[in-house]
Structures are given as structure tokens and as C-alpha cells.
Amino acid sequence: MSWQALWIWGDGEESPRNEWRCFRKTFDVPAQGAESASLRVSADSRYVLFVNGTQVGRGPVRSWPFEQSYDTYEVGHLLRAGEPNTIAALVLHFGVSTFYYLRGRGGLLAQLDYGTGEVGLKTDASWLTSIHNGQHSRSPRMSCQQAFAEYVDARDWDGDWMNADYDDSGWTGSVELGEVGMAPWTSMKPRDIPMLTEELIYPVRVEALAKVSTFKLSTVIDVRSVMAPGSEEHSDIVQFTGYVATTIRAGRAARATMGFLAWGECLKRFSWNGEIVGSDRFYGIMPERYVDVELKEGDNLLLIDVSTERVHHGKLNIGVYADDPAELSFVYPGAGESESAFLAVGPYDSAVNYDHKPSREVNWEDEAYKSVLGDVKGAEDLGRYAAVSKPIPLKYVAEADVFGLCVWRKDDVKLAVPAQLQNAVIPHGEAGVVPVFEGFDTEVLFDLGKEYSGYLSFEIEAEPGTVLDWYGFEYMAGEYRQQTYGLDNTVRYVTKAGRQSYSTPVRRGLRYLALNVRGASAPVKIYNVAFTQSNYPVAEVGRFECSDPLLNDIWEISRHTTKLCMEDTFVDCPAYEQTFWVGDSRNEALVSNYLYGVQDILKRCLRLVPGSKDQSPLYADQVPSGWSSVIPNWTFFWAIACKEYYEQTGDRAFAAEMYEHVRFTIEHYLQKIDENGLFNVKGWNLLDWSPIDQPNEGVVTHQNLFLAQTLRVAAEMGELSGDAEGAARYREASDRLAAAINEHLWNEEKQAYIDCIHADGRRSSVLSMQTQVVASLTGVAQGERKRRMDAYLFSTPTNFVQIGSPFMSFFYYEALAKVGGVSVILDDIRKNYGNMIRHGATTCWEQYPNFAENRANPDELTRSHCHAWSSAPAYFLGRETLGVRSLSAGWTEVEIAPVPCGLSWARGSVPHPAGGRIDVSWTADEAAGRMQLSVSYPADVSVRIKLPEGFAGEVKETKLERLV
Incomplete structure (x- = not known):
């Protein structure tokens, strides 16, 4: 079936940074002829697809933009004949290149074809669209290899937007981008593998409970995008020289701790209120470093040399803690007004480094660059660098460093896990209740039992505005947790009132899930925490x-x-x-x-x-x-x-x-x-x-x-x-x-x-x-x-x-x-x-x-x-x-030659590429030099069986006929 659908998007940037955009189309399905219907869909960068509120699939598979992949779903069973139907899609556009995606532009393509040959639906200007208003685009990159961590405020978005009866009167029409074959998706390629699995996994237990306190103020700055303009287009290694400045405003004087959880990536050195901070004042294990400073009442200037020799990611994590409960805030240090609290001085020089073609080094001896840190004693001195300074755009400044908030603890008081809280891991209708402690956050740690890869979902009941910070990591032993430095494996979810559920569209891998409940005015009830394991579909034949x-x-x-x-x-x-x-x-x-x-x-x-x-x-x-x-x-x-x-x-x-x-x-x-x-x-x-x-x-x-x-x-x-x-x-x-x-x-x-x-x-x-x-x-x-x-x-x-x-x-x-x-x-x-x-x-x-x-x-x-x-x-x-080895292309000839090496028995199976399997079971008495070996295999395979050297014994063969 030829493509009649058009690529569509919304108003605004062609390739916006970390934008989630929703699309809907309500249409009539004929009373007859829709029993067989296929829906083809693709998107840049990723989509989640719904038919009449039912999630149908995710995609597309990774592909080069010049041969963009599309998926095909059989959806006739989900359509309601003779009634209005709704197809909806959530499109996550990265707006940056990653290790598994080359930056294109935002786009959605979909076409519904009935078995009769009629086109029932196609993307065009009649599709309605809206930015996902609950999704905060100012979240940090997960890693240089991946796109963005997740921040969703449920108060600002109706989670039922994909359902047929949703009121979409406030949405606008889509913008038609062009026909199939337009750049950057110059050709379309059907998906060449099956859909991935979606298997629900539940935690095996609540591993720990604690009341905790962490940074009062935090952010992550995408320094790479600021100092290496155009680097959103690629993921190559960059170098640059330059500075980031901000003012930390304190309501009163206090002793404070500053934390940098990606030390060395974009932090060479820094000054505090004009004084260069020596390396001897830092403590902590790399890359997690801390320094204690004196906050004076009012404005405190922080000037950071963010120059780096080789970096993929290029982020700067900043966290500030003070015991005194006075307000802390980042404030713009430059002259005039700015919506941003951060000023970039530079770049003085920048370069892209390749490992397979000529590249150059930046000028590390440039006195104009080197002298800045020592010359700036106060915010007023920054004016001398106006020609090379600019406010850092808000899109590059994260609203919070959720990873840092989950990792660093001023207080960490371990508590026994109440029996009722274990209900949170048992999906049986009874809620696990997360307690609230005045002046503290509450952390609940879930153990999935082993590592999994897929999508987090949960169902909870909470007061509006409660912050749920989820953080996934792979390993812990006793009190030690291996924090995922270099990977912001977090989800921030801000609750609406009442009972609610959420399923993340962002894939992640983890074993442990730390839930930090912040700002709760009442205990949070957890009815369900689940993880959808997603992988290439395989039968465990071996x-x-x-x-x-x-x-x-x-x-x-x-x-x-x-x-x-x-x-x-x-x-x-x-x-x-x-x-x-x-x-x-x-x-x-x-x-x-x-x-x-x-x-x-x-x-x-x-x-x-x-x-x-x-x-x-x-x-x-x-x-x-x-x-x-x-x-x-x-x-x-x-x-x-x-x-x-x-x-x-x-x-x-x-x-x-x-x-x-x-x-x-x-x-x-x-x-x-x-x-x-x-x-x-x-x-x-x-x-x-x-x-x-x-x-x-x-x-x-x-x-x-x-x-x-x-x-x-x-x-x-x-x-x-x-x-x-x-x-x-x-x-x-x-x-x-x-x-x-x-x-x-x-x-x-x-x-x-x-x-x-x-x-x-x-x-x-x-x-x-x-x-x-x-x-x-x-x-x-x-x-x-x-x-x-x-x-x-x-x-x-x-x-x-x-x-x-x-x-x-x-x-x-x-x-x-x-x-x-x-x-x-x-x-x-x-x-x-x-x-x-x-x-x-x-x-x-x-x-x-x-x-x-x-x-x-x-x-x-x-x-x-x-x-x-x-x-x-x-x-x-x-x-x-087991000793199963192929002797010819396609495994038409196979050798079975076990090697016991002191084992007394072994058994198992090996898949045959043409279907079926080869089963082997043996017992060995090495002292007696005896082996009993049983094998079964497809009858059309020529099998050569060899007992180990020095062994004698019996061999039992079973040949299995293939179905024609």
C-alpha cells in the first residue's frame, strides 16, 4: 500500500530540545470492512501509540534517518465499527544527537489501511496536537549516550488525553511538513524485527526505609551546548575554554556545603566571592566532591572554570546545602535583567575531537582566558567581559538535579520497614503507606530481585504537589550503593490530588528503585509499583x-x-x-x-x-x-x-x-x-x-x-x-x-x-x-x-x-x-x-x-x-x-563431543537455526572411564557423536522428524 500520509508536527522549532508532543485524530469507522485494518506509524524521535485509549506499541526501532523505520500494527480488533474512534500518539523528540539517534526534526507519520484497500486515516493538518504541558523540558541529559531524564507534573496535564472521550477543544491543528521521502527521512523502511516484549515485573520487597535530607538548591547545566555551539547535532568529543558564573543569594549568613557530582567533567577550578578555592579544601571520593563555604547574607559570587580537554556529555552539577532554613536561590550575576540565573563567559576557544581524522587542540595558554578567575573579585568585575559573555538560555539549565538530590545526604536515618509498607510490592489492592517526617524527606528503596530493562509504572494516592523522585541503580552491598555517575537514571513526578497512575515512556535499566518523597503534607499511599521488562522476543530454548x-x-x-x-x-x-x-x-x-x-x-x-x-x-x-x-x-x-x-x-x-x-x-x-x-x-x-x-x-x-x-x-x-x-x-x-x-x-x-x-x-x-x-x-x-x-x-x-x-x-x-x-x-x-x-x-x-x-x-x-x-x-x-558444535554452514552437520573436565553430569539444549533443538544429557565416571550419553536432534541433521578420549560407554540417539 502506497503512502498517502504526510509528516506532521506543531508550530515552533523544527527540532525542539526534549519536547513531548501529543497528537489525536477522532474519525468514524465504517460499519463493515474494518475487521482487518493495519496502522503504519513512524516518528522522530520515539513514539507511544494508542488506539481508543489502549496502548498498542512503542517505536520506531533505531535507524539511520535516510532509511527511517516504520512499524505496522494490526488494529482491526481495537476499532469500534460504526462509531467514532480515536488514534493518539505521544512523540518524544530529543532535539539532540545521542549514541543511538542522529538529530533530525520533530515529526509523526501514520496511516490506517483497511483490508478492503481503502485508506481509513492518514496524518495531515486535520490531526490535533498539543505540547504535553505536564512534561518539563528543562531536565538534564540521562547520559551522553542517551536523551533526557524525566520530569512530569501531573497537575498540569490530563493523563486521559489519549482516550476517545477526552475534550481536545483547546488543541490546535497540526502543521503539514511534507510527503514521504522528504528530508531528513528520505526513504522509509519497514520494521525488520518483531515487536519487543512487555512483561510486568514487580519488586520482590521493600529493601529499606529512611528519613533523609539533601541539597536545598541544585541544578545541572548543559555546558557543552553553551560552550560548543552546534554540538547538539553530534555526539563527538569536544574541548572548550570558558566560565560559568552565578550568584547564590542567601536570606542570612550560614555555613554551607557545595557539592559537585560530576567533578572533572566541566569543573577545572572555581572562585567563591573572589577567592580561588584550593584543591586542599575538597573532600569526598571522585567524581563526587564537596567543599564547605561561608555564605554571607545576600549575594555570593560563584565563578567556575568549566574548561575541558575531552568531554562527551559536558554537564555541570551544582548542589548547595545549608542548615539554616533561610531561602537559597540562584540569581543572575550580570548587568541588567535575565530570566536565566547563569552567565557564560566564553567560549574563548572550542574544538571537536575525532579519533580517526585530524583535529586540533584548543589554546590552553590564552592569557585572556586564563586571567579571568584571578581578576574577577566581585559581580561588578564581570562587566569587563561583556563582549564575550551572555546569559545561559534556560533550556540548558535544569530546574533541579534530581540525581544529586537522591545521591547526596546530609541526614540519612535508617528505619525498620513496617510490614504494611511491604504492601507496596504486592499488587493486591492494599496500599503501602509511606510515612512523612517533618523536616525530612522519606526514601523507600525497592528491590526488583535482579536487573531488568524497560519502563517504570506506579499507582499512588497523594496530596497535590507531592514530589516523587525515582532513581534507579544497579548494585548495592550492605550500606554501600554504587551510584550511577554518568547516568541520570531518574524520574521526577509531581502529583495531582487523589489516586493516580503513571507509566514512563523512557526506557531504563536497573535493579533497585529509590523513591524519595519530598514536600508531602500527608502520607503517600502506594498501590502498585511495576516494571515492564521489554526485550527482543525470545523463547528460552537453550x-x-x-x-x-x-x-x-x-x-x-x-x-x-x-x-x-x-x-x-x-x-x-x-x-x-x-x-x-x-x-x-x-x-x-x-x-x-x-x-x-x-x-x-x-x-x-x-x-x-x-x-x-x-x-x-x-x-x-x-x-x-x-x-x-x-x-x-x-x-x-x-x-x-x-x-x-x-x-x-x-x-x-x-x-x-x-x-x-x-x-x-x-x-x-x-x-x-x-x-x-x-x-x-x-x-x-x-x-x-x-x-x-x-x-x-x-x-x-x-x-x-x-x-x-x-x-x-x-x-x-x-x-x-x-x-x-x-x-x-x-x-x-x-x-x-x-x-x-x-x-x-x-x-x-x-x-x-x-x-x-x-x-x-x-x-x-x-x-x-x-x-x-x-x-x-x-x-x-x-x-x-x-x-x-x-x-x-x-x-x-x-x-x-x-x-x-x-x-x-x-x-x-x-x-x-x-x-x-x-x-x-x-x-x-x-x-x-x-x-x-x-x-x-x-x-x-x-x-x-x-x-x-x-x-x-x-x-x-x-x-x-x-x-x-x-x-x-x-x-x-x-x-x-555439552559439546554441541556445527561442522557446516546452516548446521546441516553437527558434532556432539562432550568434554567433562571433572563434571559428573551435564544436560542441556542448543537451538538449531532451522528450528528445533539439539538435546544432550550425559553422565561421566572419570575414574572408570565410562560415559552414558543421550542426544536428540532433528532427523535431517547429520550428527557425528564422539565420546571423550579415554572414555567408553553407551550412546542413545533420538531423531525427531520436522513438520512439513
């Missing part, structure tokens, strides 16, 4: 159990992590980023193959990557993204994943399709080969978080090794695609690169590959396990060198840099599996993942806690507690312990 309970627990956290990180693409984590990191997804896909067996999600991931070619022909490391960033290894892993997709599915046509894109980027990579025949590039040359020598410019050994492997992959894909000439060329290029690596990057004395050659020609003195692992895995090391590399896998020299992330462990395990090191894999899994289990993990961590450089705070075991690049055990336990 299973694993064995005689080691620790391995069972580790397999389960790997499974749950993988599921949580399957959204509309694979993502790195559900909390901090929700970003499709290209390299991460290669390993995540292999794990998913052994758990769920779904392929559409990987197929769309692989197809998204070449869309970044206009950002960089080397392809970006996360897509679609406003950050034009290149990690060469991530491109290599993408190409390898394209070949592995063919091996999983046998889809030769897809291999040929992706070969064209692989060839495009490989040709540009080959242009980076230097006079020594080595790959030499400026980029983010990452493999592991450990202190390996991987400079962002020069020859990095692990990258050269993976490029050699990728060239072989390109050759294999060329052969599959019928490009014999190209295949031969890439195979020769791989051989030449391997020879250059062995000539220039081997240290004969140390019997190891060095980490790199620096841009100045200096050979690295660093030897790392990472480099030796990759040399073994990629096959570049041959003969005696290969035997040396393999020996290191089993016995790591102590002077080598050790593996520092579960992501790198995946490659280590791959290398070990190739040389019969399954027992070493299991021991390493028990050690490192067992450490996670001992610390209460319900999902896999991003990092291992054994590297001090990874953590500034010793209590912080890892940044992200749910990271799918770490889910390796679910793959290797299925592949090695």
Missing part, C-alpha cells in the same frame, strides 16, 4: 545444568544478561548506554545462538553498520550514532560476524549482500598499510581495558592480527559471492600482512609479540596476554611461535599484562578451545565469574575488579553490572561442556 552449582549460576546470569541486552539491536548494557556497539555484538550473537537461536536481530545489526560510511569509510564502532568514532577491531569483528552469520544460517545471498560492504571498508583499511607492510592508523585502537600498549596512533599488534584474519574472512566471502579475483587478492593481502607482523612485531629475546610500534617508531616494551592470545587465535603465529603462544594460554607469564575484561576473555576462551584447553576455560570461568556470583551478581559485569586502573573507588567492582559482551559462559558451556 538450557544448561551440570553437577557444579556454581557453573549453573554463572550460566543463568549469562542467559539473563544476554536477554536484557537484546533490544531492537544487541546493546552493550540496559542502564548506562543502550548503545549498539558493533564489536560487542559479534560475541553477543554467538552467545544468543546457543541460547535463543534467533537471527533477525543479528541480521539487522549487520545491515545497520555500513550506513556509517559517510561518517567514516572505516565504519563507525557504534551505529546509528551521533558519535563518529572508529575502533578498527570493531569493524573487523563486524566483518567476521557477517561470515559467522552465513556459517550459522547457510544464507549465501546474505553473505553476498554483506560482501559488498565488507569489500568497501576493507579497501579503505588497506590504504592504511605503511612502508613496512603493517596496518598503521589513527583511531581508538581498543581491545581490552587493561594497560596494554595500544596507542591511538601507530602500529598496534592486536589490530594487525585481527586485520589479517578479516582479510581471510573477506576472501572466503568473496568466494561465496563468486568474486574469485577479489578473494585471491584478499588472501594474498592477508599473507603479506601476516609476514610483516612476524618480521616486525616479534621479540625474539622475549619469545613474544610486542604490543605496538609507536608513531615515532619506538618499539613497545610491553608484553601482554592479549596480544599473544590474538596471535594464537588468528593463526598468524605458526610453527614454533604458535606452540609458544599456545603454551602461554595454559601458563601465563606473570610479567605479561593480564586479561582485564570478560570481553577479552571471550577471545581467550576461543583460543583455548582450539587447542583443547576446556578445563582451563572452566577454571577461569569459575574464578572470575564466580567472583561476580559471590558479590550477588544477577547479571554479568562489564569489567573484572582486579585492575586498579579500572576503578577509582575500591568499592566499585565494575562500572556496568549488566553487560552482554561478558556473557561468554553461556556459549562455551553449550559448545564445549
